[in-house]
Amino acid sequence: xxxDLASVSGQIAALADGAETPVTLAEQALxxxxxxxxxxxxxALDPDIVLAQAEAAARRRKTGxxxxxxxxxxxxxxxxxxxxxxxxxACSNALPADAGGIDATxxxxxxxxxxxxxxxxxxxxxxxxxxxxxxxxxxxxxxxxRDRITGGSSGGSAAAVASGIVGAALxxxxxxxxxxxAAACGIYGFKPGYGRASRNGVLALSWSLDAPGPLAARLxxxxxxxxxxxxxxxxxxxxxxxxxxxxxxxxxxPKLVSLTGSGLERSDDVEAAMQAALKQAGLAxxxxxxxxxxxYFAAWETILHCEATAYHRQRMAQDPAGFSAVTCxxxxxxxxxxxxxxxxxxxxxxxxxxxxxxxxxxxDALVLPTLPVVAPIAGEDWQAFGGRKVTTQDSMxxxxxxxxxxxxxxxxVPVPNPVSGLPVGMMLMGRPGRDEELLAIAGLxxxxxxxxxxx
Amino acid sequence: xxxDLASVSGQIAALADGAETPVTLAEQALxxxxxxxxxxxxxALDPDIVLAQAEAAARRRKTGxxxxxxxxxxxxxxxxxxxxxxxxxACSNALPADAGGIDATxxxxxxxxxxxxxxxxxxxxxxxxxxxxxxxxxxxxxxxxRDRITGGSSGGSAAAVASGIVGAALxxxxxxxxxxxAAACGIYGFKPGYGRASRNGVLALSWSLDAPGPLAARLxxxxxxxxxxxxxxxxxxxxxxxxxxxxxxxxxxPKLVSLTGSGLERSDDVEAAMQAALKQAGLAxxxxxxxxxxxYFAAWETILHCEATAYHRQRMAQDPAGFSAVTCxxxxxxxxxxxxxxxxxxxxxxxxxxxxxxxxxxxDALVLPTLPVVAPIAGEDWQAFGGRKVTTQDSMxxxxxxxxxxxxxxxxVPVPNPVSGLPVGMMLMGRPGRDEELLAIAGLxxxxxxxxxxx
Numbered sequence: 001x002x003x004d005l006a007s008v009s010g011q012i013a014a015l016a017d018g019a020e021t022p023v024t025l026a027e028q029a030l031x032x033x034x035x036x037x038x039x040x041x042x043x044a045l046d047p048d049i050v051l052a053q054a055e056a057a058a059r060r061r062k063t064g065x066x067x068x069x070x071x072x073x074x075x076x077x078x079x080x081x082x083x084x085x086x087x088x089x090a091c092s093n094a095l096p097a098d099a100g101g102i103d104a105t106x107x108x109x110x111x112x113x114x115x116x117x118x119x120x121x122x123x124x125x126x127x128x129x130x131x132x133x134x135x136x137x138x139x140x141x142x143x144x145x146r147d148r149i150t151g152g153s154s155g156g157s158a159a160a161v162a163s164g165i166v167g168a169a170l171x172x173x174x175x176x177x178x179x180x181x182a183a184a185c186g187i188y189g190f191k192p193g194y195g196r197a198s199r200n201g202v203l204a205l206s207w208s209l210d211a212p213g214p215l216a217a218r219l220x221x222x223x224x225x226x227x228x229x230x231x232x233x234x235x236x237x238x239x240x241x242x243x244x245x246x247x248x249x250x251x252x253x254p255k256l257v258s259l260t261g262s263g264l265e266r267s268d269d270v271e272a273a274m275q276a277a278l279k280q281a282g283l284a285x286x287x288x289x290x291x292x293x294x295x296y297f298a299a300w301e302t303i304l305h306c307e308a309t310a311y312h313r314q315r316m317a318q319d320p321a322g323f324s325a326v327t328c329x330x331x332x333x334x335x336x337x338x339x340x341x342x343x344x345x346x347x348x349x350x351x352x353x354x355x356x357x358x359x360x361x362x363x364d365a366l367v368l369p370t371l372p373v374v375a376p377i378a379g380e381d382w383q384a385f386g387g388r389k390v391t392t393q394d395s396m397x398x399x400x401x402x403x404x405x406x407x408x409x410x411x412x413v414p415v416p417n418p419v420s421g422l423p424v425g426m427m428l429m430g431r432p433g434r435d436e437e438l439l440a441i442a443g444l445x446x447x448x449x450x451x452x453x454x455x
Numbered sequence: 456x457x458x459d460l461a462s463v464s465g466q467i468a469a470l471a472d473g474a475e476t477p478v479t480l481a482e483q484a485l486x487x488x489x490x491x492x493x494x495x496x497x498x499a500l501d502p503d504i505v506l507a508q509a510e511a512a513a514r515r516r517k518t519g520x521x522x523x524x525x526x527x528x529x530x531x532x533x534x535x536x537x538x539x540x541x542x543x544x545a546c547s548n549a550l551p552a553d554a555g556g557i558d559a560t561x562x563x564x565x566x567x568x569x570x571x572x573x574x575x576x577x578x579x580x581x582x583x584x585x586x587x588x589x590x591x592x593x594x595x596x597x598x599x600x601r602d603r604i605t606g607g608s609s610g611g612s613a614a615a616v617a618s619g620i621v622g623a624a625l626x627x628x629x630x631x632x633x634x635x636x637a638a639a640c641g642i643y644g645f646k647p648g649y650g651r652a653s654r655n656g657v658l659a660l661s662w663s664l665d666a667p668g669p670l671a672a673r674l675x676x677x678x679x680x681x682x683x684x685x686x687x688x689x690x691x692x693x694x695x696x697x698x699x700x701x702x703x704x705x706x707x708x709p710k711l712v713s714l715t716g717s718g719l720e721r722s723d724d725v726e727a728a729m730q731a732a733l734k735q736a737g738l739a740x741x742x743x744x745x746x747x748x749x750x751y752f753a754a755w756e757t758i759l760h761c762e763a764t765a766y767h768r769q770r771m772a773q774d775p776a777g778f779s780a781v782t783c784x785x786x787x788x789x790x791x792x793x794x795x796x797x798x799x800x801x802x803x804x805x806x807x808x809x810x811x812x813x814x815x816x817x818x819d820a821l822v823l824p825t826l827p828v829v830a831p832i833a834g835e836d837w838q839a840f841g842g843r844k845v846t847t848q849d850s851m852x853x854x855x856x857x858x859x860x861x862x863x864x865x866x867x868v869p870v871p872n873p874v875s876g877l878p879v880g881m882m883l884m885g886r887p888g889r890d891e892e893l894l895a896i897a898g899l900x901x902x903x904x905x906x907x908x909x910x
Binding site: 237240302306307309310313334335337338339340341342343344347350354358 | 692695757761762764765768789790792793794795796797798799802805809813
C-alpha cells in the first residue's frame with residue numbers, strides 16, 4: 001500500500017499502519033527542507049528540537065499511548081505564532097516580539113495532541129503585506145517556479161507545504177494572507193469566520209480583521225487541523241461566542257453565487273481556469289453585480305491601517321528601525337487618519353456586511369478566483385489584467401479582503417490551469433458560523449474538479 | 456371602583472370597564488396639559504389632532520373592534536421621534552429634520568394598536584445634553600419643584616408623565632436620557648439593551664449608544680409599552696438579531712451587585728434613600744469595586760462626540776445656526792479627535808463590557824442610584840457631592856453612561872427620600888438579552904419598596 005506522505009492524512013494513515021514512525025516522517029521532512037532551502041520557507045528550524053519531539057511521539061506510539069491521530073505528524077508554524085521552542089520575530093528587524101517560552105493557543109493544542117512543531121516559516125514583515133517580498137530573512141520563492149513570488153503574508157507556510165516538506169502549516173489572514181499564498185502555490189488554505197478561531201498568542205495585524213487558519217496539501221488535512229483552531233478560548237475574548245467544531249449540516253445542492261463588477265476583474269487565464277473548473281464541477285454559479293467595490297476596499301484599508309498603527313504604536317516609538325520603509329509609510333498613514341474617517345469606514349463595513357448577508361438574497365457560498373492573476377514574477381511592481389494596471393500588492397488582496405471585511409469563512413481550492421499550468425485557486429466564502437458547511441461544499445467541488453468523483 | 460387614571464394600566468382598566476372613553480381620557484389629558492403649561496413639557500400639541508384620534512378610538516371601542524387594550528390611551532412622544540402629524544425638530548433651531556408625514560416604527564406600531572399620539576415633548580437640543588436646559592423651546596420645569604430642572608434629554612416626556620398629563624411617554628437614551636429625567640421627576644424609565652428595540656425614525660445622537668424606550672407612571676405601564684419597542688424591525692439593521700418580547704424566566708432570588716469606587720460617589724441623601732430602600736426590600740446587595748472609572752467614562756464621551764459629529768456633519772455645514780454654542784463645541788471636539796483616539800476608546804469599551812459581563816462574576820442586576828444628587832436647581836452650573844465638584848451635566852450622566860457603554864438594559868425605579876422628599880431613583884441594570892428578567896427583578900423590588908408587598 002502506498003501513502004500520500006506529502007499530506008497530513010497520508011501521514012496519519014502511514015503512522016496508524018506502522019508503515020512510518022514519527023522519526024522517519026521527521027527525517028524525511030528535514031531532508032526535504034534541506035533539498036528546498038532555496039525556497040527560504042523556514043526562518044527557524046532546529047533538527048534536534050524536531051527529532052526530540054518525534055522521538056517522544058514514537059515512544060508514545062510504541063506503547064500504544066498516542067495522544068491523537070496526529071501524534072507524530074510534523075506541522076510548520078508561521079513566525080507570528082508564539083512558540084515555546086523558538087523566538088517569534090514576525091520576520092521584522094525589530095527585537096523579537098517573544099523570545100520563546102510560550103505557545104499560542106493553537107500551537108499548545110497541537111502540541112498536546114502530539115503534533116511535531118516543525119520550525120517557524122518565513123512571512124511578510126509583521127504580516128503587513130501580501131507578497132512575502134519584504135522579510136528580514138529575505139523573500140520566499142514559489143516551488144512551482146523559483147522566479148515567482150509565493151504571495152503572502154503566510155508565504156513560507158505555503159512554500160513548505162507546496163514543496164512537500166510538511167503536509168500542513170499554520171497561517172494568519174487579515175486580507176487574504178492564508179488564501180493568497182495557498183492559491184499562488186497550488187495548495188489549500190482556510191480562513192475561519194471572524195471570532196470562530198483562537199488568536200491568543202498570534203501577533204495581531206488588525207484585530208477586527210485577523211483570523212488564524214491552516215494551509216495544507218489536501219482539503220481533508222484542513223479538516224484534521226480545524227478542531228485545533230475552532231471554539232471558545234478563555235484567553236481570546238473574540239472567541240467568547242464561538243461554537244466548537246461540529247458536523248456540517250447536509251449540503252445537497254448548495255446555492256452558489258459569483259460576484260462581478262468594476263474592481264472585480266481577473267486575467268483571461270484565471271477566468272478560463274475558473275470556467276473550466278465550474279464546468280467540470282457541473283454547478284451553476286450565477287453572477288450578481290457588486291457596485292462601489294472601491295469604497296468597500298478603501299474601508300478595509302482604512303480599518304487595517306488604523307488598527308495596525310494602534311497595535312504597533314509603542315514599538316514604533318521604541319524601535320523604529322524594526323520596520324521597513326514601506327511598513328513605516330503604512331503606519332504613518334494610519335496615524336494621520338481622523339476619527340471621522342475611521343467611523344465612516346466602520347459604517348461602510350457594517351453596510352457591506354449587511355449587503356452581502358441580507359440584500360444579496362440566499363446563498364451558501366460566494367465563488368470568486370482567489371487571485372486575479374497567477375503568481376507574479378519576483379520584482380514585478382505592477383500587474384495588468386482585465387483592463388486594469390494595479391500594484392502587485394493590490395493584485396494579491398484583490399478579492400480576498402471581502403472575506404475579512406465581512407468576517408466570512410473562506411477557503412481556496414486549487415484548480416487546473418489549462419493555459420500556463422501555473423497554480424490557480426478557486427475561493428469559496430461562506431456565511432458566518434457556517435464554516436463546516438463551507439468546507440463540505442468545498443469538498444464536493446474538490447472531488448468533482450480534482451478527484452475521481454467527476455460528473 | 457376607582458382607577459389610577461394617571462397611569463396607562465389604570466386607563467386601560469377604566470376603558471375596558473367603560474368607566475372612561477378615549478374622548479374623556481383625551482379631554483382630561485388636554486386639561487392637565489393646560490393647567491401645567493408652565494412645565495413647558497410639550498413643544499407641539501394640537502387638541503384637534505388629539506381629539507380626532509380619540510374619537511376614532513371611541514368608535515372602535517363602541518363597536519367592539521378595539522385594536523388592542525391600549526386603543527384610546529394617550530401616549531406622548533419625544534420630539535426626536537418622527538411623527539405623521541407633527542414636524543420633528545429635536546428642539547434645535549435648525550430646520551425641522553422632518554416636516555411630518557412619517558411615523559417612527561415605535562410610533563407606527565402604537566398608532567396601529569389605537570394609541571392616541573399625544574403631541575411632541577420638549578427635549579435637550581438634539582438629545583446632546585442631560586439637563587433639558589438647552590432647547591429652542593426653552594427649558595422644562597420639574598413638577599415636584601418648578602425651580603428645579605427635569606434632567607434630560609427626555610425631560611418633556613418625564614414632566615408630562617410626572618404631572619399626570621399622560622401615563623407614559625416615549626424617550627431615547629444615549630447616556631441616561633430616559634433614566635435621568637425619570638429619576639429626577641419621580642417616575643419609571645426603561646432603556647432596552649442595545650439592539651433589542653427599533654430606532655427607525657428616531658433621530659440619532661450616537662448610533663452605537665442610542666436606545667429608545669418608555670417613561671411611565673408605573674412599572675406595569677412599562678410592560679404595556681414594551682412590546683411596541685422590542686423585536687426585529689426590517690427598517691433598523693441594529694435589531695436584526697433582536698428577539699421579540701417574551702415572558703421572563705422565573706426570578707426567585709436574584710443576585711444583585713452594586714458598584715463602588717472613585718468616580719461613583721453620591722450625595723448623602725441619595726445614599727440614605729438607597730440604603731433605606733434596599734433595607735425595605737430585604738435584599739442583600741454586596742458592593743464590588745470598579746477601578747479606572749474615569750477612563751471608561753472618557754471612552755463613552757469620545758465615542759459619543761465622534762458619532763454625533765459624523766451624524767451632524769452635513770447639517771453643521773449647511774445650517775450651523777441650528778446648533779447652540781455648547782453643542783457646536785461638542786461637535787468641534789468630535790471633528791478633531793483622531794482615529795487612534797477613537798480606536799482606543801472602542802478598545803476600552805470592549806474591555807469594559809467584558810469586565811462587567813465576565814470578570815465581575817455572576818450577577819442578575821447591577822444596582823446603583825440613577826443620579827448622585829436630587830434634581831438640581833435651575834441655573835446651578837456645578838454639583839458638589841461625595842467630596843466631588845462636577846458640572847451639572849456630568850452629575851446627570853454620572854452613573855447612567857455605564858448602561859450605554861456596555862449595551863445593558865437598565866431601568867429606574869423611584870424610591871422614597873426620607874431627607875428632602877425630592878425624587879430619588881434606584882437604577883437596576885441587567886445582562887444583554889435579559890430585559891424581561893431585569894424588569895421582573897425591578898417588579899419584585901418595586902412591590903417591596905413602593906407597593907403593599909412589603910417584607
